[in-house]
Amino acid sequence: MMKKSLFLSTLLVATTAFAPCIARAADDGGALRFVLVPKVVHPWFDKVNNGAQAAAQMLSKATGRAITVEYRAPQTADVSAQNDIIERAVATHPNGILLDPLDEKGNRSTMEEAVGEGVGLTVFDSPPPKDMDVTGVGADFCEQGTIAAERLVQLIGKKGEVAIMMGVPTAPNHAMRAECEKKVFAKYPDIKVVATGIDNDSIETAQKQASAIIQAHPNLSGWVACDAAGPVGVGQAIRESGQTGKIKEVGLDNLNDMIQLIKDGVAESSASSRPEMQGYWAVVAAWQKAASQKTPKYIDTGIDVLTKQSL
Template identity: 25%
Template sequence: MKFSIMAALASAALASVSVLPAMASPDAPVIALANAYYGNTWRHQMVEAFEASAKEAKAAGQIADYIIMNGDGSVAQQNSQIAELILKKVDVIAVDAASETAVNGVIQKACAAGIIVVSFDSVASAPCNYQLNFDFKGYKAAQAEAVIKMLGGKGSILQVRGVKGSAPDNDMYNAQQAVLAKYPDVKVLATVYGQATASVAQAAIANVLPSLPHVDAVLAQGGSDDVGIAQAFVQYGGEYEGKMPIIEGGGGTDFVKWWAEENAKNGYKTISMNTTPGIGGAAFWLGLSLLKGAEAPKLMIMPVATVDDGNLKDYAKLPGGQIISPSYSLDWVKENLLTK
């Protein structure tokens, strides 16, 4: 599948929609997105992917309408929003959850009301809902192993965690800890939260760097935090001028461009792996397919995107300010997620 930037894909998709959309039938469904957190580039692109798919389906008469609700990261607000969607009698709710467990009660109420619920990315564990997840533990362990191999199995590292309280943050952190336990010569100097956001990660690292000895590598969690991490070390300067630590990439195109420049200047090496915000579109098409009677497993796993020395130059050509991601179409969902 060809990788591209979701914002460009959304614009192209919307530009191709007919001026005279097909009329939805009177019983056409309404599909909603309950997104707990909207504070970083990844979540913005995820919402854009969902909306692009929803607009495509609405123009084709497949749905009557769609609703998008974005939250502040709190469980209380998301519980309230899902309760409101139940009252609106929507047909499907796609949930990027504030907590793996704390929204289960309201999700069970939605299911009891006959609503199909698909939690994705930050999933909920309610028994009735479908989970569209990433293998956060698997890919983050593989990335940490790759970085530690670049270090030769020893050195000092800084850990940057993601969205506090989310299931992905816990899974990725625990995966990193399991890898670090195998390398007694790798020392963790400090752990900070970057909220998968460049500005937050940059500020958090800038606050701790003056008190730390030399940092050889940074284990992060993805989103747009990677370029913020790099900027913090660049601005700090000193011992890091011309010799930056190995910073895990999280799929940010600004980081990939910086990495390519550093690689050209001094052979800088790292690896980038990231969950793909295009999952928002996949969640939409999955929910619509389930509503129409398709069958799918209760747990489905999405692919991740990887950038390394072999494809760095290609990805460095992408526009800045985005997260690397493919788009996921209805055909892709049918081929890769639905039960054969």
Template identity: 45%
Template sequence: MKKKIVAAIVASMAIAAMAGTVAQAADDDMTFVIVPKCVHAWFDQVNIGAQNEADLLSEQTGSKVTIDYRAPETADVVSQNSTLEQAAATHPDGIALDPVDYEGSKAVIEEIQAQGIQVVLFDAPSPEGSGLTSVGNDFTEQATLAADKLAELIGEKGKVAVMQGAPSAPNHAERYQAHLDALAKYPDIEVIDGGIDNDNVETAKSQAAAVLAANPDLAGFLNCDAGGSGIAAAIEEAGKAGQVKFVSMDNLIEILDYIPDVITATSSTLPQMQGSYSVLCMWQAAHGMDIPAKVDTGIAYIDESNIDEWKDIVTNGGSEMLANNEQTTEADN
């Protein structure tokens, strides 16, 4: 592995230091809304990062920064649009959004912007021409890392199932296509449909169980969201831990608990950091500062070599990760 210092984050930290003087002069309380795709443990970690950043800004500036976390029950564009409209009606200083379907929310987003409310995307690429700041990682790189690692584990041959998340979500769609593109490099790997979990762990478990039952010769599994604990549970219940190799996504503790016995490794986004920098970007914009088009929070590669360290990071609320961005790594393949 090699260390990966993310230039955009370093630049953003420098801007934040300069912005402190602005905030002290303004002395205004602020509220920022976080709107994820749905209720999910991964988004809870985003909220932790957002709350940590709000607490830090409040402490440093003397102005109260409040986070209003609003999670739709399911990953549905209609529900998310309703949540966005309700959030905008409270006249916050900014809204950070992980879109279920950007095109389906575009009109609502533009209406919110017309009200003078800053909108920032997290865990999603910025659509061309939108002008929206995106906080997240390179989703293609993340999925390629996972797929190449799985190919190595199965000797570059055999049947691999790839489960989709919420197909309309831009980050999930990009990861899914990157999985397929990476696996296409290996002529002796057969890719099969791994189901669709729509960002739901229980759905992931039931879909994976069906795939395992229908494919007793399955060699490996990949997924596109933070539902890996559901797939791991299905593999374990089928008695195929170690037989079916699984490289997962993300760093939730329920996913980490399956490493290394059921999940070999996970290529993770950093949800706490995404929450933190989303708030920082909204705060800077609310004070009239330009913000970067993209903040790359990087990718963490987690396996048995660093699992104890990562469990400690996650169970302690992510504060170590926010304070030590040098932990962000990529695997040497």
């Protein structure tokens, strides 16, 4: 018993001595710093960052302590680049990291590294890893994909050829939307999915792939997407092909370009997962975690269906 007590005491002293000085306890009145790591440089994530900064300002005013959010985005949707940013962030010992994972398996080691170093981890725009004590913030992505696919089905009269822009296939939320969209289309015997594109969250890539698919499938009736960039590129391709009104589109999210496509009649509608709200509540969850409070497994920010009428 004496040996055990001595060992535990020594372990406690060692653990305390090597605890990161920068990552202060949340109840000591010091400044709190969070790092926001999205999938890629992208206007959708600018909206997320706007919500995160608003939450930081609100919490700073409410608590009387400085709370900041640093925004660090990979230039391309590359898992290695994102992992490098996460590792660099962990090395600075922030109070929390807010992450939109590109690939749950590919990001796994760096997520575990953050948790192992005592850095609170919150994911947004993604379901949380099932076996990690991590809060996720976002919409019901299956419901979002289902809404888009069902709207398209009605638009094309429950028959015809359709295509799906997949986004980043390894991203949990993109994959979930695609799976649920395919399930919707499978319920209708007169609807056939004839093509899938992969845009890796790039509007330019989506436009190029959509143009090629439209040329290859002259009887194409409609499009859905799995990310925010995809439907913008698809809409541009529909407009450039001169098939506005003939090829129907239901988009995702609330980028300004997506809203303009709806106003112009290129897209009928868009199912938006409220990016500003995701950023806001991700910071609130991270702040609670930094205060050693239990946080929900998932915070559902809901879905807006954007149409000409609702705009």
